[in-house]
Amino acid sequence: MASNRRIDNILGHLSTPPDQNKDGTCIHSQVNKLEKKNCSELSDNMGKESGVNGRGPRIPKRRQDLLKWNGWGFRDCKFVLDPVKELVSFEGDRYQLRGPLPYFNTWLETIEGVNLHANREAQPDIQADKIPKPIINDGFLEDIKRSGISLTLDPHDRLFRAHGHTLHDLFTLREGIFERIPDIVIWPDCHDEVVRIVNMCVKHNVCIIPYGGGTNVTRAVECPANESRMIVSLDTSQMNRILWVDDKNLTANIEAGIFGVDLEEKLSKYGLCSGHEPDSCEFSSLGGWVATRASGMKKNVYGNIEDIVVHIRMVTPQGVIEKNCQVPRMSTGPDLHHIILGSEGTLGVVTEVTLRVRPLPPCRKYGSVVFPNFEQGVHFVREVARQRCAPASIRLMDNVQFRFGMSLKPPSESIWTSLVDSLKKVYVTKLKGFNPETMVVTTLLFEGTKEEVAAQEKRVYSVATRFGGLASGEDNGQRGYMMTFAIAYIRDFAMDHYIIAESFETTVPWDRVLDVCRNVKERITKECAANGVPYAPIIMSRVTQTYDAGACIYFYFAYMYKGIPNPVEVYEKIETAARDEIISNGGSLSHHHGIGKHRKPFMKGTVSDVGMMALRAVKDRLDPDNIFGNQNLM
Amino acid sequence: MAGIQDNHEDILDPRRKGSDIRFALQTLRGVPEYKYINQQTPKEVKEQVLKSQRLRHVIEQLSSEKGLEEDVIYKEADAILEEMGHNLNMTTLRSLATIFANIFRQLFRHIYVNQSGIQKMRALMKESPVVLLPTHRSYLDFLLMSYILFHYHLPLPFIAAGADFMQMKFVGEILRRCGGFFIRRSFGSDRLYWAVFTEYVQINLTNSEGPLEFFVEGTRSRTGKFLSPKLGLLSVVAEPFLKGAVPDVTLVPISISYERIVEEKLHAQEMLGIPKPKESTSGLLKARSIFQEDFGSIVVHFCDPISLRDQMKSIDRSRHNLIPRFIFSATPEEQRLIGSVAQDVQQVQRDHMIMSPWVLCAACLLQRPDSYTLRELTSQVAWLKDMIRQYGIQVDWPVGTGAQDIIHSAFKIHHSLVKQHKDGEITFSRSLHSPNASVDTSTREGVLTHAAVHMDIAMYRNYLAASLAVQGLVSLSFCGLDKCSQDELYEQYQFLVKLFTEEFTSNPSHSKQKFDRTVSLLVACGALDHDREEVRVTAKGEREIAFFTDMMSPFLLGYWLVCQYLMAHPSSPQGVPIKQTAKDIQMRIATIISQGKLHHYEILSLNLLTNALTALTHMGILVREKSDNGPLISWSAESVSRVADKISEFIQVPTDMTSFSQPGEVALTAKL
Numbered sequence A: 001m002a003s004n005r006r007i008d009n010i011l012g013h014l015s016t017p018p019d020q021n022k023d024g025t026c027i028h029s030q031v032n033k034l035e036k037k038n039c040s041e042l043s044d045n046m047g048k049e050s051g052v053n054g055r056g057p058r059i060p061k062r063r064q065d066l067l068k069w070n071g072w073g074f075r076d077c078k079f080v081l082d083p084v085k086e087l088v089s090f091e092g093d094r095y096q097l098r099g100p101l102p103y104f105n106t107w108l109e110t111i112e113g114v115n116l117h118a119n120r121e122a123q124p125d126i127q128a129d130k131i132p133k134p135i136i137n138d139g140f141l142e143d144i145k146r147s148g149i150s151l152t153l154d155p156h157d158r159l160f161r162a163h164g165h166t167l168h169d170l171f172t173l174r175e176g177i178f179e180r181i182p183d184i185v186i187w188p189d190c191h192d193e194v195v196r197i198v199n200m201c202v203k204h205n206v207c208i209i210p211y212g213g214g215t216n217v218t219r220a221v222e223c224p225a226n227e228s229r230m231i232v233s234l235d236t237s238q239m240n241r242i243l244w245v246d247d248k249n250l251t252a253n254i255e256a257g258i259f260g261v262d263l264e265e266k267l268s269k270y271g272l273c274s275g276h277e278p279d280s281c282e283f284s285s286l287g288g289w290v291a292t293r294a295s296g297m298k299k300n301v302y303g304n305i306e307d308i309v310v311h312i313r314m315v316t317p318q319g320v321i322e323k324n325c326q327v328p329r330m331s332t333g334p335d336l337h338h339i340i341l342g343s344e345g346t347l348g349v350v351t352e353v354t355l356r357v358r359p360l361p362p363c364r365k366y367g368s369v370v371f372p373n374f375e376q377g378v379h380f381v382r383e384v385a386r387q388r389c390a391p392a393s394i395r396l397m398d399n400v401q402f403r404f405g406m407s408l409k410p411p412s413e414s415i416w417t418s419l420v421d422s423l424k425k426v427y428v429t430k431l432k433g434f435n436p437e438t439m440v441v442t443t444l445l446f447e448g449t450k451e452e453v454a455a456q457e458k459r460v461y462s463v464a465t466r467f468g469g470l471a472s473g474e475d476n477g478q479r480g481y482m483m484t485f486a487i488a489y490i491r492d493f494a495m496d497h498y499i500i501a502e503s504f505e506t507t508v509p510w511d512r513v514l515d516v517c518r519n520v521k522e523r524i525t526k527e528c529a530a531n532g533v534p535y536a537p538i539i540m541s542r543v544t545q546t547y548d549a550g551a552c553i554y555f556y557f558a559y560m561y562k563g564i565p566n567p568v569e570v571y572e573k574i575e576t577a578a579r580d581e582i583i584s585n586g587g588s589l590s591h592h593h594g595i596g597k598h599r600k601p602f603m604k605g606t607v608s609d610v611g612m613m614a615l616r617a618v619k620d621r622l623d624p625d626n627i628f629g630n631q632n633l634m
Numbered sequence B: 001m002a003g004i005q006d007n008h009e010d011i012l013d014p015r016r017k018g019s020d021i022r023f024a025l026q027t028l029r030g031v032p033e034y035k036y037i038n039q040q041t042p043k044e045v046k047e048q049v050l051k052s053q054r055l056r057h058v059i060e061q062l063s064s065e066k067g068l069e070e071d072v073i074y075k076e077a078d079a080i081l082e083e084m085g086h087n088l089n090m091t092t093l094r095s096l097a098t099i100f101a102n103i104f105r106q107l108f109r110h111i112y113v114n115q116s117g118i119q120k121m122r123a124l125m126k127e128s129p130v131v132l133l134p135t136h137r138s139y140l141d142f143l144l145m146s147y148i149l150f151h152y153h154l155p156l157p158f159i160a161a162g163a164d165f166m167q168m169k170f171v172g173e174i175l176r177r178c179g180g181f182f183i184r185r186s187f188g189s190d191r192l193y194w195a196v197f198t199e200y201v202q203i204n205l206t207n208s209e210g211p212l213e214f215f216v217e218g219t220r221s222r223t224g225k226f227l228s229p230k231l232g233l234l235s236v237v238a239e240p241f242l243k244g245a246v247p248d249v250t251l252v253p254i255s256i257s258y259e260r261i262v263e264e265k266l267h268a269q270e271m272l273g274i275p276k277p278k279e280s281t282s283g284l285l286k287a288r289s290i291f292q293e294d295f296g297s298i299v300v301h302f303c304d305p306i307s308l309r310d311q312m313k314s315i316d317r318s319r320h321n322l323i324p325r326f327i328f329s330a331t332p333e334e335q336r337l338i339g340s341v342a343q344d345v346q347q348v349q350r351d352h353m354i355m356s357p358w359v360l361c362a363a364c365l366l367q368r369p370d371s372y373t374l375r376e377l378t379s380q381v382a383w384l385k386d387m388i389r390q391y392g393i394q395v396d397w398p399v400g401t402g403a404q405d406i407i408h409s410a411f412k413i414h415h416s417l418v419k420q421h422k423d424g425e426i427t428f429s430r431s432l433h434s435p436n437a438s439v440d441t442s443t444r445e446g447v448l449t450h451a452a453v454h455m456d457i458a459m460y461r462n463y464l465a466a467s468l469a470v471q472g473l474v475s476l477s478f479c480g481l482d483k484c485s486q487d488e489l490y491e492q493y494q495f496l497v498k499l500f501t502e503e504f505t506s507n508p509s510h511s512k513q514k515f516d517r518t519v520s521l522l523v524a525c526g527a528l529d530h531d532r533e534e535v536r537v538t539a540k541g542e543r544e545i546a547f548f549t550d551m552m553s554p555f556l557l558g559y560w561l562v563c564q565y566l567m568a569h570p571s572s573p574q575g576v577p578i579k580q581t582a583k584d585i586q587m588r589i590a591t592i593i594s595q596g597k598l599h600h601y602e603i604l605s606l607n608l609l610t611n612a613l614t615a616l617t618h619m620g621i622l623v624r625e626k627s628d629n630g631p632l633i634s635w636s637a638e639s640v641s642r643v644a645d646k647i648s649e650f651i652q653v654p655t656d657m658t659s660f661s662q663p664g665e666v667a668l669t670a671k672l
Ligand SMILES: Cc1cc2nc3c(=O)[nH]c(=O)nc-3n(C[C@H](O)[C@H](O)[C@H](O)COP(=O)(O)OP(=O)(O)OC[C@H]3O[C@@H](n4cnc5c(N)ncnc54)[C@H](O)[C@@H]3O)c2cc1C
Pocket: A164, A165, A209, A210, A211, A212, A213, A214, A215, A216, A217, A220, A221, A236, A256, A257, A277, A278, A279, A280, A283, A284, A285, A286, A287, A288, A289, A290, A291, A292, A293, A294, A295, A296, A297, A344, A345, A346, A348, A349, A350, A351, A488, A592, A593, A594, A630, A632
């Protein structure tokens, strides 16, 4: 049970903290229950054995049984509108967020044009006969069946793997159908099976699209409409074992299909963790992280994926690419890892990864600091970066997002008074400059030994004071992190009411952070008007990562689209304009989401013509027949 | 035709009815504020400049190049900043508001402002930093602009003023308190000055407590024409946009049309090279006699705002991502585009200038000095008014008043320039200072004295010439024929455009477009007729084309005379100073006029003569070299003669003139 408690810790920002968890259910028992269900199902299904650790995957092969087929997350978790009381509440008890959210309605109404009575229902489950029929390569199908590797031609399984989580994808699922979807889903169980599958595909000229968690927001797993070969969705989810753990070197060798939450859970049994926690970590996979160059929120302590990775094994059409040792660094020409990292499934399948791992931190603590305005907040996080005293996570939300976060408070607490009152108790005189219309919050997550955390806190809070910040408690910090998980669910609810919502991110040099935030907001507002969006959009930004030389900025953006005949097209035009603005203002094309097919048009400008040639050369050499034909990046 | 009053309101009207004090002390309501305003005291701004990375970077460079202590250079920067900085102060402004209200009321009958323009600007002031770009014809422009903004409860502007104002101690200080800051006239490659100046302007721009105001022309135009735009400040303004420091910059071109320019006499004398008194407070006080004068009305038109972002759409701003933003960088493409924006701003300004009846009188009178009767003039001016309105030129022609009365009224305002005799004949005053004095124009001195009157009248005529320049050049391009092939016409036109780049500024990248549009316009108005090959002057068009030709040909004759002089006086190999050459040519022409061989006094304008020399330099006919005593030019008679020959294709030039100094009547007859 000790390990269970540790999991609770790790999942802290997902779940109810133990002391608030009055009904006594803890997330772990939930997981157990689910896994039991999964296991029985699995045995019914394909006869797949469970992993070395004695349990099957948390998410079943038929993911749609547990997860929404046309939205984000678990089927049993969603925002709903109580038709009688007209209140929004969050259904499901997997998260700290639950029950009625009285302030959320009020917040929603700040989005111009919002009308919760206007419903835009998604289409019901799509009938099997409406789903595109598979293109079959008979020779391949025969070979693969003979191999005994787990597979299915089931239409719904294929549909589930036809998309990621861009707005475009979800709109298509809600209102239409993809032109092209995978023709077969194959679940290799281990590295060797992947090698065999790739060989068969090369032999029969069949296209492979690696599929991990399907959480990409770049249209990376989408099947190119012009692909006439049979397409395999190579689902890595059954490769989710920890193959070994080396506690002398603090490394662990792990199969690439493991999901983030499962990885941390399994490592915790060894008293270890990877520390890699992208916001999608419930559903995204290790292979996906490597393939997209993912970034976790605690990178200040643990590093981004490229820092954590010690060894990668990838199966390409030319064979397996890997290094012959597991060392922290080597000088042997250009680092091959950097060809694999970010390759987005265009070169091969990542099958096994050795990660550096860390002892589980004994102490984890949230924190928050409010500032009178965004500018001061930015100066603060910049100073923290300069002094290199950033805790595991430090995020600065702008005022819009701050208020949004506050609106997710449960009914027992009043939205402003509680915050302001609690601050007042501490700072009777200092609270003057704080205006709810401009104030912002920085959320903090500290990890380490108790003493380390205390020392970090002291340092960070003293810098905060210098920049006019007031510490505003652990709850507000935790709420901030919880909000980012909730946001993914909110989009489905929003779309039920004609609201488009999407996010995008970038990295910028420090001196441009404020300018980029402002100019992108301005540009979006202008583009919305120019493209006939009838209502003013709501745009929020947050600084989510800090580095020595710059920061990662994350934008959310939503608007009421009722009355626009082609909302997705219009949205994409606006996003393209926003991206153009970011790049014009010195920002990067992407900090962690990647390129996929969504941002391809900007690639050449980003890496230069010769840079494209280099990428193209690698691709042509490793995969001359374009077996990995998802057409990402180039 | 709607009158000016219909879409402009007279902001002096309430000042005639209400109290000035109350006006000055009124609470300003609904003052629009930039949504990302950053409020700083003038002192804080200066500190920020001194702390800026831009300044530090330049100072580090200078220090290592010149071996100077950084501290020493910082002190210098501090001094520059002290000299430059504004000190906008609401209290001073309010006390001045009373005085200004009073002054304006005494000098002018009306100050008309288009409210719609104010409204558009007001809305945009919340959205992005705003730059006001008025035309510059008078010192009063500064005061007028601030007064108007105050009247409309708009934030007061920061004004880039020439450093020569600083010489006027008292006025200089007042200007500072009204938000004026001072820029040295020429600091070309002084990197320290550039850095301080750039940073100072950009901080004020991005803070955007009020709009920035400067003059695209750089200085007052004394000739009524548009000066070719100066791009320095515009580049400084564009940089924050190009480097993402502001979401956009809104440019508001403003056309200020004075019925009578307060300092017209000074301008006329300056054009003749009679030294202008140094700007001094006592000079201004001497000007007190102007309060007895009637300067008519002013029309101020706030044109549609221009978004710099829209103008710069084609630019890939990410090119600046690889250099820190404090290092000035503008690609050639950006510089070209900034030049083009400046030209477009001027075009908008030009399009919204309002012609007073006097401008039309001046245009007619100059074509036939001393030979109009009031009746003839009245009918010609009335014809001209209708004619030019076809071309979209706005004339402030009061509705319901007889033409003769209108002209009378114009003469009253400009009584020092023309005299109306009992027999109805109209003559030019002999001298600007004493209209009734007799002046002996058979001496050079007499010619120059009388020329000032011509200069002054020409200045008003030039308002029209600037607005109708393209029509004028197209008309000239017929070379006196009544038909011409499209291609030939354009070829001739292009030559004139090149020759007159200094005279009539326009956007070179729109040259063909403008030509085509103007020809179509002339066709639409019935002055020309065309088929695929040929363009013909119609019977109705003869009078128009003749008018346009006559309006423009003095310029061409002036350029031709310059060529004649250059041909007759080969330069020494090391070159001669450009200023001196212009002066010499002027003296030669004065002599010719005094001999009665030429009647075009306006050619004595040093502005015209210098423009001609500059244009010839641009065309590669003159070679220009820098020297310690200013630019030197040298030329060969042969290449000059080619230009002279070309010019003579357009207008009838005196054929018997083998040498510039040879006697003979220099007659100017348009080739019609
Ligand atoms: C709500 C939400 C929050 C998110 N937060 C973050 C975040 O905080 N940080 C972050 O970095 N990203 C974030 N993302 C983006 C996304 O989760 C990451 O890109 C993640 O790394 C994708 O992993 P996946 O397993 O879901 O990959 P998929 O979506 O399945 O695939 C992504 C790409 O990788 C390829 N691929 C997948 N597995 C393999 C493999 N084993 N070998 C070779 N190629 C493979 C696929 O072909 C595809 O091109 C978020 C997305 C959502 C929807």
